[in-house]
Amino acid sequence: MNQENSHNLLKGKKGLIFGALDDRSIAWRVAIACKREGADFTLTNAPIALRFGALDKLSEETGAEVIPCDVTDYDQVKELIEAAKKQHGGLDFILHAVGMSPNIRKKNDYTSINYRLMQQTLEISAISLHRVLQACVEKEALNDGASVVALSYIGAQRVFSKYSDMNDAKALLESIARNFGSRLADKEIRVNTISQGPTKTSAGSGIKGFDAMYDFAELLAPLGNPSADECADYCITLFSDLTRKVTMQNLFHDGGFSTNGISEQLIYELAELNKSKES
Ligand SMILES: NC(=O)c1ccc[n+]([C@@H]2O[C@H](COP(=O)([O-])OP(=O)(O)OC[C@H]3O[C@@H](n4cnc5c(N)ncnc54)[C@H](O)[C@@H]3O)[C@@H](O)[C@H]2O)c1
Secondary structure, X not given: OOOXXXXXXXXXXXEEEEOOOOOOOHHHHHHHHHHHOOOEEEEXXXXXXXXXXXXXXXXXXXXXXXXXXXXXXXXXXXXXXXXXXXXHOOEXXXXXXXXXXXXXXXXXXXHHOOHHHHHHHHHHHHHHHHHHHHHHHHHOOEEEEEEEEXXXXXXXXXXXXXXXXXXXXXXXHHHHHXXXXXXXXXXXXXXXXXXXXXXXXXXXXXXXXXXXXXXXXXHHOOXXXXXXXHHHHHHHHHHOHHHOOOOOOEEEEOOOOOOOOOOHHHHHHHHHHHHHHHO
């Protein structure tokens, strides 16, 4: 573990991290960064992901206990929250980095969607945040001043055709974050979403057309696409005490993609494409 660049921003803080599958996962990078900054935390993922993923390696590297939990099952979520509270005596931060669309996996187009699968997309990718926070309220698991971050995507605001029903899931996720943010503020608890630019992870590369989305964003974003490690550093700031009054926000971490209209690079690439069409 590289402690050289630590600012001890999370010294003494206790957390719970959802969604680390392999070392490309954003949650995996967040766990490494949390350790670097002095936090202790519990890792969790779906039982099936624990069988096929590599979470034991991360557990060894960070000294974090792993507790299985399928976020679509409220009983499992309550058990997880209770166990994490018992382990740490209360949570100072939570990372929700969970998302999956069975419709995308099965390549169902948005206009011929399977509604049972759409329900699963929403349950896994959005309603799970509600479940986690409701369980935290029920179990009084969040410490005063805690910070909750869920990972979102700009598909919540704009249509990305291949992102299918995940566009809807992210819109719901952001709404749930805002709603809980308003209700937990009396304990100084913050709830935000980070809208991360396209990142080459297992979930990302499962989307048909992902490479095109990635390249387009890379050309349009003045600072280029953010890596998973850069996202992790941003999460650290939100978990830290340096952002105590930031809540109910959807924060774009996308190299400027969401604000830029067109870039010089994109104009150049399109001009080259036109030239090749003409010749
Ligand atoms: N990769 C990108 O381009 C990108 C961009 C913006 C936002 N995000 C979001 O970041 C988050 C993390 O994704 P990632 O890109 O690191 O990919 P990832 O595949 O590494 O992480 C997704 C995680 O969700 C977990 N998961 C799925 N179903 C679950 C269930 N029922 N119960 C518990 N866990 C479950 C998976 O096991 C996996 O660990 C997701 O919310 C994703 O939508 C990703």
